Amino acid sequence: MAVYTRIPAEEMADIIAHFGVGELVSAKGIAEGVSNSNWLIETRGTGTSGRFILTVYEERTDVRDLPFFLNLLDHLAAAGCPVPRTIHDETGAPFRTIDTANGERKLALIEFLPGVSADDPTPEQAHAIGRALASVHLAGRDFSMTRKDGMGFEAWRGFVRDCAGRWSEIDPALEAVPAYVDSVIAAWPADLPQSTIHADLFPDNVLLVGDEVSGLIDFYFACTGAMAYDLAVTHAAWSFSADGRVQSHAIGDALIAGYRSVRELEPIEIAALPALAGAGSLRFLLTRAYDWLYTPADALVTKKDPMAFFRRHEFYRENGAAAFGLSA
Amino acid sequence: MAVYTRIPAEEMADIIAHFGVGELVSAKGIAEGVSNSNWLIETRGTGTSGRFILTVYEERTDVRDLPFFLNLLDHLAAAGCPVPRTIHDETGAPFRTIDTANGERKLALIEFLPGVSADDPTPEQAHAIGRALASVHLAGRDFSMTRKDGMGFEAWRGFVRDCAGRWSEIDPALEAVPAYVDSVIAAWPADLPQSTIHADLFPDNVLLVGDEVSGLIDFYFACTGAMAYDLAVTHAAWSFSADGRVQSHAIGDALIAGYRSVRELEPIEIAALPALAGAGSLRFLLTRAYDWLYTPADALVTKKDPMAFFRRHEFYRENGAAAFGLSA
Numbered sequence A, B: 001m002a003v004y005t006r007i008p009a010e011e012m013a014d015i016i017a018h019f020g021v022g023e024l025v026s027a028k029g030i031a032e033g034v035s036n037s038n039w040l041i042e043t044r045g046t047g048t049s050g051r052f053i054l055t056v057y058e059e060r061t062d063v064r065d066l067p068f069f070l071n072l073l074d075h076l077a078a079a080g081c082p083v084p085r086t087i088h089d090e091t092g093a094p095f096r097t098i099d100t101a102n103g104e105r106k107l108a109l110i111e112f113l114p115g116v117s118a119d120d121p122t123p124e125q126a127h128a129i130g131r132a133l134a135s136v137h138l139a140g141r142d143f144s145m146t147r148k149d150g151m152g153f154e155a156w157r158g159f160v161r162d163c164a165g166r167w168s169e170i171d172p173a174l175e176a177v178p179a180y181v182d183s184v185i186a187a188w189p190a191d192l193p194q195s196t197i198h199a200d201l202f203p204d205n206v207l208l209v210g211d212e213v214s215g216l217i218d219f220y221f222a223c224t225g226a227m228a229y230d231l232a233v234t235h236a237a238w239s240f241s242a243d244g245r246v247q248s249h250a251i252g253d254a255l256i257a258g259y260r261s262v263r264e265l266e267p268i269e270i271a272a273l274p275a276l277a278g279a280g281s282l283r284f285l286l287t288r289a290y291d292w293l294y295t296p297a298d299a300l301v302t303k304k305d306p307m308a309f310f311r312r313h314e315f316y317r318e319n320g321a322a323a324f325g326l327s328a
Helices: A009-017 A063-078 A123-140 A153-163 A172-186 A227-238 A249-262 A267-294 A307-323 B009-017 B063-078 B123-140 B153-163 B172-186 B227-238 B249-262 B267-294 B307-323
Strands: A023-030 A037-044 A051-057 A096-100 A103-111 A194-197 A206-209 A212-216 A223-226 B023-030 B036-044 B051-057 B096-100 B103-111 B194-197 B206-209 B212-216 B223-226
Touching: A009 A023, A009 A037, A009 A051, A009 A096, A063 A103, A063 A123, A123 A194, A123 A206, A123 A212, A123 A227, A123 A249, A153 A172, A153 A267, A172 A267, A172 A307, A194 A227, A223 A227, A223 A267, A227 A249, A227 A267, A227 A307, A267 A307, B009 B023, B009 B036, B009 B051, B009 B096, B063 B103, B063 B123, B123 B194, B123 B206, B123 B212, B123 B227, B123 B249, B153 B172, B153 B267, B172 B267, B172 B307, B194 B227, B223 B227, B223 B267, B227 B249, B227 B267, B227 B307, B267 B307
Parallel strands: none
Antiparallel strands: A023 A037, A023 B023, A037 A051, A051 A103, A096 A103, A194 A223, A206 A212, B023 B036, B036 B051, B051 B103, B096 B103, B194 B223, B206 B212
């Protein structure tokens, strides 16, 4: 929640001029994203005009991944998925480099999409989100680029090492986490159908207008991976109360039904969903626990409670297939 | 630079529905303002539709002043000044009350205006800013409400008391400030023409499209006061390098000339400008010094250098009328 990099208005006008979208008329720094700086940009005049999101990538983003993230948006938008297009500059490049007071930074201009994020979605909205996610998976299959999941097993083991001996600073129950990580990795289902997946489809990353999805955004964890894992992560993200104590079957079931109305799940995926949802809960528990222990007290971010995803993990572990309203 | 109050999307839609501006389609928290939470709102549908700024007033704003601030916008906009209108709710009220997790808050919906803030204005822009400020002063004369300057002599003396014994933590040169405050108050020119003034017209509070002023915003220091003081504050805010070391006569002179092209200054005002600009510099020095000493290290704001306005004060003190390219 911040704008880390300051860009004077005159320089902003020069930056926007490279994208052939008309003249800059407004730039508002927006309080979104924890790793990058974002502005809502308005232009008018010759050529395309309208509204855009300008993102300046700060040090936490590995800029070597930008071609994957930005070309993916174009690929999915061209296939009709509700994702914003990348605006390319006059040379055709999907991002540019600028010098700032903090050093060299990459930036990209991305189409603005209307919509608001739902904290408390309706089943109709969950159904629409399932459909949108399935459309991404179908279109993502023929995306030519690949990217390894930066939040995969290797990262999990790193978080376990970093948090070793400190779990009880958060909650003594978390002492079970290292064993949970071992068992989830050991039990990971083989041969799951792969595609390009979002891997972080939380409410903040879905824009809705009424009951329809107007945009899926923030693809900065997108990678090549198991489609059912992405669906399971989305299930964990959407179908619980914020503290993870109460599951909403109405939301979870609508999400799965919406997904299956666009892309039918294979039996192997259906069987794997409980384990994958537990794994997804563990992945977010691990990053939240790490941030909880290592984020400086004066950082401009709100720490998120790791226990909310520990409870989800335990829920999936205990309830298995009963957490999902579906049959093979 | 923050959004302090969290409003779920469903509640946001309910809030916006009271203003008769169509249905909410987008709400982006924006990183502007240090005391309040702001969102850029987009609506569509029946009635008026478009873009608006939603402001939730946090504890630093005295909500008893809201009728003054919000009705002033309507008064000035109706007179053709480049300021945003206040959107009134279905009952005609210029603000509403909501319950939030942080307690009860007032909120207002204000017209969105295009434009960007200039860090490094051109003389043409400075001329336009002078004209816009004069138009506010002319229209402000028949605004029916009044408000005492909350940053007047009484406040200055309070800051001097609060900073006593600690000036040298910032810079030993600031030991001179209490005497400067006494001499500025003693020498304050009597009988200056009054109107409703902005009193904080810094670059952040002026929106420009090309060389034209598209909006004067953030009237939360507006009050009843001397028009020449407002012009002098604007001169101090715009015609120096950020550190206060270098004055730009081209910018300062264009500002004054633009102002006089709309409202001619009286001889008493011209004579008073150097003293008033010194006083305005002192006012910002005092608030910055207070913030420097008393803002917690973990606050979500950037501290501004008090010395930048100490240097301006000394500049006006030493240069007198020569700081202004004008004659009576």
